[in-house]
Every structure is written in structure tokens, then in C-alpha cells.
Amino acid sequence: MKLEGKRLIWNEYQKEIADDNYFYVRSCVRQNFFPAAEKTFLRYMKEFGKNVFENPSHTTCSGIGYHSDIVPIETAMTMVARQFALMTESGYENFVTSCITSFGLYTEILDTWHHFPEIEEKIRVHLRNATGREFVKPKNLAHASDVTFKLRKEISKAGKYRLVNQNTGEPIRVVEHIGCHYSRMFPSKGVGGAEYPYVLVGMIEEWGGEVIDYPERRHCCGFGFRQYLIKANRGYSISASKKKFESMKPYKPELILTNCPGCPMFLDRWQYTISEMEGITYGEKGQGIPVLTYEELAGLILGYDPWDLGLQVHQVPVEPLLDKIGIPYDPERKFLDKDENSIGKPKSPSFLKFY
Amino acid sequence: MGALFEKLRQDIRFVEGLKACLNCGTCTAICPAAEFYNYQPRKLVDILQTRDDEKIEELLKSDTIWYCGECMSCVTRCPRNNAPGLLITALRSLSQEMGYFVESEKGRQQLAIKRTVGHWILKYGYCLYPSQITPENHPEQGPVWEWEFQNLEKVMERLGANYQKAGPGVLRAIPQEDLDEIKKIFDETGGTSRFEKIESFSRQKAEEMGIQLDDSLQNDYIKHIYTAVNKDHTTES
Numbered sequence: 001m002k003l004e005g006k007r008l009i010w011n012e013y014q015k016e017i018a019d020d021n022y023f024y025v026r027s028c029v030r031q032n033f034f035p036a037a038e039k040t041f042l043r044y045m046k047e048f049g050k051n052v053f054e055n056p057s058h059t060t061c062s063g064i065g066y067h068s069d070i071v072p073i074e075t076a077m078t079m080v081a082r083q084f085a086l087m088t089e090s091g092y093e094n095f096v097t098s099c100i101t102s103f104g105l106y107t108e109i110l111d112t113w114h115h116f117p118e119i120e121e122k123i124r125v126h127l128r129n130a131t132g133r134e135f136v137k138p139k140n141l142a143h144a145s146d147v148t149f150k151l152r153k154e155i156s157k158a159g160k161y162r163l164v165n166q167n168t169g170e171p172i173r174v175v176e177h178i179g180c181h182y183s184r185m186f187p188s189k190g191v192g193g194a195e196y197p198y199v200l201v202g203m204i205e206e207w208g209g210e211v212i213d214y215p216e217r218r219h220c221c222g223f224g225f226r227q228y229l230i231k232a233n234r235g236y237s238i239s240a241s242k243k244k245f246e247s248m249k250p251y252k253p254e255l256i257l258t259n260c261p262g263c264p265m266f267l268d269r270w271q272y273t274i275s276e277m278e279g280i281t282y283g284e285k286g287q288g289i290p291v292l293t294y295e296e297l298a299g300l301i302l303g304y305d306p307w308d309l310g311l312q313v314h315q316v317p318v319e320p321l322l323d324k325i326g327i328p329y330d331p332e333r334k335f336l337d338k339d340e341n342s343i344g345k346p347k348s349p350s351f352l353k354f355y
Numbered sequence: 356m357g358a359l360f361e362k363l364r365q366d367i368r369f370v371e372g373l374k375a376c377l378n379c380g381t382c383t384a385i386c387p388a389a390e391f392y393n394y395q396p397r398k399l400v401d402i403l404q405t406r407d408d409e410k411i412e413e414l415l416k417s418d419t420i421w422y423c424g425e426c427m428s429c430v431t432r433c434p435r436n437n438a439p440g441l442l443i444t445a446l447r448s449l450s451q452e453m454g455y456f457v458e459s460e461k462g463r464q465q466l467a468i469k470r471t472v473g474h475w476i477l478k479y480g481y482c483l484y485p486s487q488i489t490p491e492n493h494p495e496q497g498p499v500w501e502w503e504f505q506n507l508e509k510v511m512e513r514l515g516a517n518y519q520k521a522g523p524g525v526l527r528a529i530p531q532e533d534l535d536e537i538k539k540i541f542d543e544t545g546g547t548s549r550f551e552k553i554e555s556f557s558r559q560k561a562e563e564m565g566i567q568l569d570d571s572l573q574n575d576y577i578k579h580i581y582t583a584v585n586k587d588h589t590t591e592s
Contacts, residue, residue, distance in 0.1 A: 026525065028482040031516070035525040039515035054523040057533045064482035067425045069447040070469045070553065071476070073368065075546035082540065104427075112367060119367060130539040180426040185438075187431065194431045220387045224424025227388075229472065230464045231492065232584050236391045236424065238495070243390075272497040310514045315497040335502070337509040346502035354498075 015191055017150045018140040022052045023092035025083055027099030028060050030261035030293070036310025037261075037295040038098055041144055044298055048154055050147075052096070055086045063101040068225040077119070078126045080109050085133035095138035096147055100260035103143040104181025107189050110137060141189075143182065145259050145294050149191055149199045152206040160303030163209030163255075166326035171210035175253040176200035177244075177267065179260025180220050200257050203294060207301050209255070216247035221263040228266070241270035245282045245289075252284075255321055256291040267291045272315045275352040286353040288316035300327060307333055317354055357408025359415070362452075363445055372441030376400045382429035382439050392422035393590050396429055396439035403442060415450040418588060421461030451552060457560035461588070463580045466557040469550055470572055477538055480529035485511070485518075492581075 022045075030038055045052045062079045065071035071079075087095055097103050113120035127133055148155075163172040178197040183190025192198025204211050222240025227233045244267070248256075258264040271288040275281050283289045291314065292300075299309045300322075306329045311318045322329055335345045348354045363369045382396040383389045389396065399419065402410050414420060423443040430438045447456075456462035475484045490501045503510045508518060517524025541547045561568035561576040568576035 031481070031525045032483045032485050032488065035511060035516040036514040038525055056521075056523045056527055057530060059480035059529055059533060059537060060476055060482045062476055062482065065468075065472050065476055067444075068468045068472060069444060069451070070465060070473045070549065072448060072545045072549050073366070073444070075541055075544040075549075078540045078544045079537070082536065112371070115371075116367060126540070126544050130543040131536045180428065184427045184431045218428075220424065220426040220428065222387065222424070224388070224426065226421065226464065226468060227424045229468055230581060232464070232580075232582050233461075234495065235589075236388070239391050240387050240424075269495050269497055269500075273495040307513075308515075313499055313503055313510070313514070315499045336513070337506070338513045343506045343509050344502060346498040349498060 015142075015146065015189060016140060017142050017146045017191075018094035019150075020050050020094075021092060022050070022094050022096040022142075022147065023087040023090060023138075024052045024054045024144075025058050025061070025095070025097045025099075025102065026054070027097070027102065027261040028064060029101075029265060030098050033265045034261065034293055034296070034310060034313070036308065036313075037293045040295045040299040040304065040309055041098070041148070043304070044151070044155065044295075044302060045147070047158075047302075048151055053090055053092060055090050058083055058086050061099075061102045061105055063099065063105045064225060064229075066105065067101065068229055074123065074126065076105065077109050077112075077123045078130065080106055081123050081127045081135055082131060082133060084137060085127065085131070085135035087138065088134070088136045093136070093139040095141050096144055097142075098144045098261065100143060100179040100181045101262070103141075104185060106141055107186050110141065111186060113137075143199075143259070145199050146191060148294050148298055149202050152203045155298050155301055156206045159207065159301040161301055161325050161327055163204065163207045163301075163325065165324045167324070171208055172254050172321070172324060173212050173252060174204045174209040174255045174257050175212050175214060175217065175248050175251070176204060176257045177221060177259065177263050178218070179258065179263050182259055197259075200259055200294060203297065204257060207297070212248070212251045212253050214248045214251045214253075216244045219244050219247075221260075221266045222270070223262045223266060237266065238270050238273060241266055242274055245271065245274070248289075249282050253289055254324065256289050257297055258291060258293055261293070264291045264293050268314050268316050272349055272352055276350055279351050281352055283316075283320065286351065287320050288352055290314070290316055290318040290321045292318070300325070305329070315349075316352065357406065357411070359408045359411045359449070359453075360403075360406045362449055363403070363411070366445040366448060368438075368441040369445040372438035372445065373400065373403060374435055374437050376404055376437050377435055379434065381432045381434065382437075385428045385432045386423075387426060387428065388422045388424050389590065391590060392588050394419060394422040396423070400437060400439055400442065412455070415446060415453060415455040416458035416462075418459040418461040420446045420450060421459065421464070422588070451549060451556075454552065454556035454559075456553075457556050460583060460585060463557065463560065465553050467577055467581045469553045470577065473550055477534065477541065480534055480537060481526070485526070
């Protein structure tokens with residue numbers, strides 16, 4: 001298919017994303033593994049003059065519990081209804097979530113309530129009985145990447161860096177990984193749909209990089225909820241990621257950009273595990289392929305300090321990418337605490353080049 | 356139509372997930388679980404279409420329904436708008452309600468998920484909590500996580516988290532009154548009942564298997580279900 005044809009299809013899936021005044025709910029996985037990514041999102045939103053509100057009373061949506069099947073659907077629906085009630089009570093109507101599992105769950109629940117209004121009524125009664133709260137459904141539901149996508153041109157304009165190799169002038173070669181629950185069930189709710197998701201592609205193209213296609217581009221990272229949570233099942237999880245790495249390797253990607261909070265953790269950690277198990281690495285010269293969240297990449301483009309972005313808690317070092325783009329960093333500060341004191345350093349892996 | 360099929364039809368996900376399957380196998384072709392496990396969503400849907408309670412009971416007691424990763428890739432691709440991934444959620448719910456989940460190796464794992472993720476939701480207000488993600492149980496997290504785990508408060512502070520503190524922010528301490536609301540939601544909507552059933556059926560099974568199980572996370576039964584792979588679950592291809 002000609003590129004123009006693809007763009008036409010993408011244009012059919014341009015979702016509406018609110019301009020301002022967002023009620024923000026956090027991600028369990030992102031808070032645990034990439035805490036600075038959420039801080040970074042709030043930082044650039046503030047810098048671009050956007051109002052983002054967080055109600056400290058919000059909790060998990062229970063999505064990981066729901067998709068590992070210990071949490072019944074009515075419980076998950078009522079947990080989500082409580083988040084909507086907090087939004088309503090806080091005076092907001094644009095709901096933004098940091099998590100793809102949550103985004104998928106919110107989307108699925110709103111769709112079910114749309115088709116089965118009697119279920120929505122039942123959940124309203126449950127919420128009232130349990131908490132005394134009432135809610136209005138969001139006017140606009142977005143993932144935080146949708147909002148970042150909407151700001152991509154402004155980020156580019158304000159940016160200090162481009163996704164370009166400073167030595168060769170060539171664009172950085174990027175593979176993107178969209179996260180299953182972003183648009184697989186409801187393609188019209190994601191930018192670009194399920195076939196040609198454009199939310200990350202739009203950022204990469206706008207910021208100067210080259211998007212690399214590869215055969216297993218749309219394959220799951222392998223989270224699979226119970227397939228990772230239980231040690232005995234993790235063969236499923238690592239196999240799925242390995243299939244992707246083997247498939248992308250011939251295309252020599254220099255960066256993996258991710259949408260879902262879980263995917264960067266798996267695509268980062270499984271590179272380490274595969275290197276320990278089989279001595280295989282997927283980057284250049286014994287290095288891995290750096291994996292970033294979209295918030296972290298936006299922060300790099302805007303010139304934020306890499307260690308303020310939390311890139312030190314990635315198992316696959318990001319320095320090769322920083323060197324290519326020409327982003328300065330102080331290796332001596334990488335593992336210091338807030339007051340610049342030493343708290344030791346991680347051990348070096350057996351094969352994956354780390355120091 | 357049998358009693359089990361009728362129970363499945365009461366689950367909205369079953370209603371939404373099963374229209375009329377033409378057995379084309381597209382779901383199996385796209386399924387990450389089918390690539391790894393001895394699992395075919397096409398066959399599963401075919402069994403459900405028979406409405407045969409004997410076959411459905413066999414399914415509910417089998418490892419088969421626990422192989423899916425709920426990625427929902429099948430939903431995008433089905434030419435008849437079926438959703439095998441949603442049918443799996445309905446089957447797993449019924450298997451736990453009936454106590455059938457303890458009859459399979461993969462099903463028995465539900466107790467370990469309940470005692471980790473389930474416990475953390477109610478205790479902390481998060482599905483995952485960093486102090487509980489131990490390097491021992493998560494060697495795949497690697498040396499960076501090990502370093503982070505050993506210096507959790509300082510690393511979280513460096514990364515701008517509000518770990519275990521009041522107010523907004525990453526990993527903030529969620530106020531007790533909000534945690535109380537979550538518990539009330541679980542009581543009201545069947546979440547607590549689901550947890551009690553997972554515990555109760557697991558205790559019976561542990562006794563039957565002669566494996567020690569107490570209230571902690573450190574007992575022989577939990578260790579067993581968390582790590583045991585006593586048969587080949589993988590696909591032959």
C-alpha cells in the first residue's frame with residue numbers, strides 16, 4: 001500500500017482529545033517501575049500551560065486484578081465508577097489515565113454501559129451503597145499518550161534535541177510498541193486505530209526519527225497478567241518478547257518507544273534475562289536496545305536531565321542513544337540520591353554491557 | 356441447555372463475546388498463547404457452541420482456560436465479532452465460583468494472585484507495590500531493580516515520587532478512608548466473596564493434596580502453586 005493510502009486510513013481514526021483541564025489518574029505499573037515518567041508528564045503539561053488535576057483519593061482501577069481474574073467484573077466496574085465520582089466531585093469532565101490496562105478497562109466498561117444501561121444503573125446503586133458517591137461519565141476519555149501526541153508539535157518546537165544522530169545526520173531508527181489494550185478491542189478509541197496505531201508514530205516522525213516496520217511489530221510484549229505474575233508461567237512472557245526482539249534485530253533499531261506502562265518494563269527486563277540465559281544481546285557491541293516511555297522521550301527532546309527522567313532505573317542502559325543524539329549527561333551522578341550522596345551502584349550483568 | 360451454560364449466559368462478557376463462530380481459526384492464528392501453550396481459542400469457542408454441560412465442566416476444570424494472556428488480539432481479528440478473550444474471563448469467573456479452578460495446575464495459581472495482587476489492592480490501594488516485588492521472586496528484574504529495592508525510599512525520592520507520604524503523587528499513601536471505601540466496594544459487589552471462595556476451595560485442595568497451607572505467603576502450598584510445572588503445557592509446533 002502506498003504511504004498516502006496509509007495516511008488516509010489513519011485519518012479515519014483521529015480521536016477527539018480534550019484541549020485542557022484534565023483529571024489525571026495514575027498507573028500501578030508506571031508508578032512502581034517508571035515513577036519519574038509520570039512526574040515528567042505533569043512537568044511538561046505544566047510548562048505548556050495545561051491544567052492537570054490529581055485527586056489523592058484515587059486508587060488502582062483494579063485492572064491487573066480484573067485481568068488476572070481474581071476481581072469480578074462488577075467490582076472492577078464499581079472501582080472505575082468511584083474514579084469517575086472523584087472526577088465529578090473535583091469539577092472535571094476530561095479523564096486522562098496513565099495506564100493502558102486502565103484505559104482499556106474504562107473503554108470496555110463505558111461501552112458495556114452504553115449497550116446495557118441497566119448494568120450502569122446497577123453499578124450506580126453499588127457505588128451509592130458502598131461509598132455514598134455519585135458520578136457523571138467523562139465527556140472525554142484519553143490516555144496520557146494521546147495528550148502527548150496532541151502536544152507533539154509544541155514539544156518539537158520547544159525542544160532542544162531531535163531524534164537525529166549528531167555524527168551522521170541520519171534519523172534515529174525507532175520501533176514503536178503500542179500496548180494491546182490501547183485499541184485492540186475498540187479501534188476507534190485509539191489514535192490510528194488497531195491496524196495503524198499512530199499515537200507513537202506521530203511523535204517519532206514529528207521529533208525527527210525514522211519509524212521502522214518489522215514483522216512482529218504488533219505482537220504482544222507477553223505480559224499476559226497471570227502469565228507474568230506467577231513465576232511458573234513466565235516462559236510465556238519472555239517468549240513473546242524474545243519473538244519481537246528476534247524479529248526486529250535485522251532492522252537494527254536504536255530505540256524501542258512504548259505506550260503502555262508494562263511493555264517498557266518487559267522489553268527492558270527481558271533483554272537482560274535473555275542475555276543471562278542465552279548470552280544474546282540485541283543492540284550494537286553487546287549493548288541492548290534502549291527502551292523508553294513516551295514521557296521519557298518527550299523529556300529528552302525538551303532537554304530535561306536524563307537522571308531527572310529516571311533513566312537510571314532502566315536495566316538496558318540508555319547512554320548509547322544519548323550519545324548518538326548528543327544529549328549531555330554526567331555518568332558520575334547516575335546512581336546518586338536526591339542530595340547527590342552515593343547509595344551504591346547496581347551490579348553489572350554477566351553479558352549485557354552496562355558500565 | 357445445561358445449568359453451567361445458563362450460568363455462563365448470565366455473564367455479560369459471555370453475551371458480548373459469543374455471537375456465532377464459523378470456526379475459521381483466525382483467533383488461533385493471531386493468539387500469542389496459542390503459539391506458546393497447547394491452546395486453541397477456536398477449539399474453546401467450538402466447545403462452548405455445543406452447549407454441552409459435560410464438556411463445559413471438563414473445560415472449567417482444565418488448564419486450558421488459564422493459558423490465555425487476555426491481550427485481546429483475537430477481538431480485533433474475528434470476522435464475526437466474537438471475543439474469545441472475553442469468553443475466557445467469563446469461564447475463569449465461573450470456574451472460581453464453582454471451585455473447579457483447583458482441579459488444574461494453572462487454575463490453582465489463583466490463590467497466589469489473590470494473596471499478592473488481591474491483598475495489595477486492599478492494603479495499599481495499588482495492584483503492585485514496590486516493597487513486595489522482591490528480587491527473590493523476581494530475578495528477571497535484574498541488578499538495577501535489586502539496587503532500587505535495597506534503596507527504595509531514597510531512589511523513589513530521587514525520582515520525584517511521594518512514596519508512602521500524604522498528598523498527591525507517585526505511590527502516595529492512600530488515605531485509610533479511601534482504602535475503607537475499596538473494601539466496602541469489594542463487600543458490596545462480590546469481590547470479597549470471590550476472595551473467600553478462592554481461599555476456601557484452595558484450603559480443601561491443599562488438604563486433599565497433603566500440602567501445608569497457612570495464612571501467610573511463605574508456606575508449601577503457595578510455593579508449590581507459584582513455581583510448579585509438572586506437565587508439558589506448551590504447544591508441539
